[in-house]
Amino acid sequence: MWKKESQRTAFAEALVELGSRRKDVVVLTADLSSSVKTNKFAARFPEHHFNIGISEQNMMSIAAGLAGSGSRVFASTFAVFATSRVYDQIRQSIAWPKLNVNIVATHAGITVGGDGASHQMLEDIALMCSLPNMTVIVPCDALETKKAVKSAVDYNGPTYIRLGRSEVPTITKEKTPFKIGKATVMKKGKDITLIGTGIMASQCLLAADELEKEKIDATVINMSTIKPVDKKTVIKYAKETGAVVTAEEHNIIGGLGSTVSSVLSENIPVPMKRIGIPDIFGESGNSEELMEKYGLTSENIVKAAHDVMKRRGVERT
Amino acid sequence: MRNNEIKTLEEKARIIRKHIVEMIYNAGSGHPGGSLSAADILTALYFKVMRHDPKNPRWEDRDRFILSKGHAAPALYAALAESGYFPVNELLTLRKLGSRLQGHPDMRKFPGIEASTGSEGQGLSIGIGASLYAKLNRKLYRVYVMIGDGENDCGQIWEAAMSASHFKTDNLTVILDRNGLQLDGATREIMGIEPLSDKWKAFGWKVIEINGHSFREILNAFDHAKNVKGKPTIIIAHTVKGKGVSFMEGNVSFHGKPPNREEYEQAMKELG
Ligand SMILES: Cc1ncc(C[n+]2csc(CCOP(=O)(O)OP(=O)(O)O)c2C)c(N)n1
Ligand SMILES: [Mg+2]
Numbered sequence: 001m002w003k004k005e006s007q008r009t010a011f012a013e014a015l016v017e018l019g020s021r022r023k024d025v026v027v028l029t030a031d032l033s034s035s036v037k038t039n040k041f042a043a044r045f046p047e048h049h050f051n052i053g054i055s056e057q058n059m060m061s062i063a064a065g066l067a068g069s070g071s072r073v074f075a076s077t078f079a080v081f082a083t084s085r086v087y088d089q090i091r092q093s094i095a096w097p098k099l100n101v102n103i104v105a106t107h108a109g110i111t112v113g114g115d116g117a118s119h120q121m122l123e124d125i126a127l128m129c130s131l132p133n134m135t136v137i138v139p140c141d142a143l144e145t146k147k148a149v150k151s152a153v154d155y156n157g158p159t160y161i162r163l164g165r166s167e168v169p170t171i172t173k174e175k176t177p178f179k180i181g182k183a184t185v186m187k188k189g190k191d192i193t194l195i196g197t198g199i200m201a202s203q204c205l206l207a208a209d210e211l212e213k214e215k216i217d218a219t220v221i222n223m224s225t226i227k228p229v230d231k232k233t234v235i236k237y238a239k240e241t242g243a244v245v246t247a248e249e250h251n252i253i254g255g256l257g258s259t260v261s262s263v264l265s266e267n268i269p270v271p272m273k274r275i276g277i278p279d280i281f282g283e284s285g286n287s288e289e290l291m292e293k294y295g296l297t298s299e300n301i302v303k304a305a306h307d308v309m310k311r312r313g314v315e316r317t
Numbered sequence: 318m319r320n321n322e323i324k325t326l327e328e329k330a331r332i333i334r335k336h337i338v339e340m341i342y343n344a345g346s347g348h349p350g351g352s353l354s355a356a357d358i359l360t361a362l363y364f365k366v367m368r369h370d371p372k373n374p375r376w377e378d379r380d381r382f383i384l385s386k387g388h389a390a391p392a393l394y395a396a397l398a399e400s401g402y403f404p405v406n407e408l409l410t411l412r413k414l415g416s417r418l419q420g421h422p423d424m425r426k427f428p429g430i431e432a433s434t435g436s437e438g439q440g441l442s443i444g445i446g447a448s449l450y451a452k453l454n455r456k457l458y459r460v461y462v463m464i465g466d467g468e469n470d471c472g473q474i475w476e477a478a479m480s481a482s483h484f485k486t487d488n489l490t491v492i493l494d495r496n497g498l499q500l501d502g503a504t505r506e507i508m509g510i511e512p513l514s515d516k517w518k519a520f521g522w523k524v525i526e527i528n529g530h531s532f533r534e535i536l537n538a539f540d541h542a543k544n545v546k547g548k549p550t551i552i553i554a555h556t557v558k559g560k561g562v563s564f565m566e567g568n569v570s571f572h573g574k575p576p577n578r579e580e581y582e583q584a585m586k587e588l589g
Contacts, residue, residue, distance in 0.1 A: 026453070047453060050484070055476035061439040062480070065383075065446015068424065068432060071453075088436055089473075093443055097424045097433040 002169035002202065005142035008106050011163060012037035014149035015074060019045045025153065026071040028063055030056045036076040036106045060086045063101045064093035072153050073101045079108035079121035079162060087127055094158050095131045102152040103128075107165040109249035110277060110294055111199065111287035120282030126254025128160040129227045135159045135180060136227040138248075138256075140201035141170045144224055147178035155180060162198065164249075166287050169202040172222070183230035185237070189217035192305045193237040193244045197223045197256045199296075200247035200275070206298035211305055218305065226256055234263045243308040244272040247301055249291075252276040271311035273304040322365070323532045329399065330360040334561045335588045336395035336408050342581040344412035347420070349565055350572045351465060352392040354496040354529070354556040361535045362461055363396040371401035374428035380458050381447050383432045385440020386465035386494065387421040388573070393430070394418050402429040438471030440464065441491060445477055448486040448549075459543070463492045467499025469510045475520070481549045482521030490542040491522075491551040494529065496558035498569045514553060522551045529554025562587055 018025045019041055027049045033039040042049035052059040056077055063075040076082070082105035083090070094101045105124060112120045128136045137152070137159055139145040145163060152159045159180070176184060186201070187208055196204035201222040208218040219237045223229065223246075238244055244264060248256040257274030264272055277294055291297060333356050341347035359382075363369070367380040384393050391411060398405045403417070410416035417426040421435030432443045444462035451458055468474060481489055493513070501507050510516070517524045523545045527534040535554070542550035558572070559565025562584040565576075576584055 026449075050449065052480055053476075053483075055473075055480065057439075057473045058442045058445075058476035058480055061442030061473070061477075062446040062449065064439075065432070065443035065448075066450050067446070068443070069447050069450035071450055089439060089442075092433065092436040093439050 002171055004167040005170050006167045007139060007142050007145040007163040008037045008165070010142035010145040011104055011106070011149055012040040014146045015041040016044055018150065018153055019048060024070065024072050026050070026066050026073050028052055028059050028073065028075040030054055030059045030077045030081065032077050035078070036104070038076050056081045056086045057089045060089035061093040064097070064099050067099035067101045068097065074104055075101060076104040076106065078119060079105035079124045080119055083121065083124040083127045091131060095133045098133045098157045100155070100157065102159045102161060104149070104161045104163065106163045108162045109164055109198070110282045110290045110296070111164050111166050111249060113166070113287045113290065114284050116284040117281040122251045122277050122282060123254065124162060125226055125250050125256070129254065129259065133157050134227065135225065136162070137180060137225050138162045138198040139224055140196070140198055140222050141168050141172055143170055143172045143174060143176070144178060148180070148224065151178065151180050164199055168199050171202045171205060178224070181225045181228050181230060183233040184222040184224065185219065185233065186222050187218065187220040189219045189241070191217045191241055192309055193219045193221065193241045194247070194301060194305065195221045195223050195234070195244065195256065195260055196247045197226060199249050203296065203298045203301060204247055207301035207305065210298060210302045216305065216309070223256055226259055229259050229263060231263050231267070234260055235267050238264055238268045238270050242270050243312040244270060245275065245301055245304045245308060246272065247275040247296070249296055250276055252278055271308040273308050275300055275304055319533070326360055326364060326532045329364050330357050331588060333360055333392065333395040333399060335585060336398070337391045338562065338576065338581065338584045338588065340391045340394070340408050340411040341575045343409050345575055346412060347391055347575055348388040348573045349575065350498065350558040350568070351386060351494065351496065352389045353560045353562065353565065354558045355389050355392045355463060355494050356560065357530050357532065358463065358492050358494070358535060358554055359392050359396045361532060361539065363400050365536060366539045367461065368458070371429070374402060378456060378458050381431045381460045383434070383440045383444045383447070383460070383462045384422055385434055385462050386437065386468055387434030387440070390418070390420065390422050393422060397429050403427065437465065437468045438473040441474055441477040441481070444489055444491070445481050445484065445486055448489040449484060451488055452486070458488070460489045461492065462489070463494060465499070466493060466495045466497065466504050466510065467507070469493070469513065470508045478517065478520040478522065485547050486549045487546050489549040490539065491549065493551055493553045494556055495553050496556045498558045498567070498572065500572050502569055517551050522549050524551055524553060526553045526555065529556035530560060
């Protein structure tokens, strides 16, 4: 039903677009230009692209030096090397001085597939959300990736943009509005709120279709910014539906689910359930198998919806 | 000409050393050893070598100085204050709540601080970023980065060393404060870094070795570095940790400890 497209290709196209209209954009990578696809930008704007070799720590601090001087920097590598490998460099050189460095991390999550646990970054959202000044964006599809990259260039302060390796269903439209810090309501319903991020936003839509067959009317929210999270939208729909399910391709600790549950418990404590990776490392396999094995599926979201609705009670109309 | 100039610089360095001791004593914490070993080099940079304008600290074409060994912040603050970036009496706010003079340099607190540092090993890479920016935007400014000798233990220093020569950042000059001591003891005992000069040469750098307390040698080295083309330069400055205060000289216990009252008075007397 949905077309599947690559977020990395979208990133590459957005960079080339930016490069052709402004001179202050600089792109860095660490011996992964062909994987993260900054090579498209490099081919067009060779002077503005630096391959730093396999030295991610060095890359992050160089990014800081460029940004401190006036460049708008995109530093891109795999999510595992873009976060845990360089947490201190991001903390000290980039986040503390609030520099305009956009870290675009590809190959995030379990859907990396065959490379297995060493490359399946499932803790990156948690790491990046815990950094003051950092903005954390998880686009749900290729179109949204483009919009995120283009919005990030003039955003004040560092951003972390999380992309997957595999092609993902395009669930937004060209004209779907995108704003950093603003959730998108994909569908409105009165019975339950499903909040997804990244690839799990499409699973939430599928779950909503399933629920509809049972006459359960779900709201579906695509939470593309995890930090700062769109509290207003979370609270509004939690109030309207009284039950919430979150879904993410990330450790259950420290990601979307944790963020939403904080908002709910401090404002409107309704029953909720989090779908995500249950605090374990990944393993090799193909993406679909892995999604299935770790419960990142619409069926699981449907189950969770039943569960929270039961906890909420039926007296509510 | 140069003789008079050197006298003036020596006098400036003496004042900066007094500030350092007073600031750290007053703050009740801080790093005197590595601030004092760096004092002469910082004096040379701020009062002779660098093109900068304290009245216009964001001047686009200014030379940049990055203190990678951020714990020597008192030396940097003293040089900035003496240059006129902020009033000298603000120096005594070091490490106090609400002060712009944070324990380690915070570039967001005021212009004149070019990078936020404190976690060793990152400033050289930041300097490379500033240097690449200059090349990309046809700017003629130069970038100076000071690193510690213990800081050479950090892997990122060598990542940076490799990439600076790869990118031919000849607008970049590094000063290595070779005071022979790190936090826990002598570099020779904690982590051997020799042959230091050969290592940097092997990484593609122009290496100049000097006595880091001789202004004549310091100024000559910076002049020399400006004329090196196609590669970055590192000045290995042999220094004495705690230089200028007899009981701090070569004394590792003053790496990160303030003087007590008696020591403070003694130090101020010695510095004249
Ligand atoms: C990454 C990191 N690890 C540890 C420290 C704690 N530390 C502060 S200064 C220092 C020793 C520095 O030695 P050196 O670079 O030789 O500086 P200097 O002798 O000039 O003071 C250490 C280990 C730090 N600041 N950063
Ligand atoms: Mg030392």
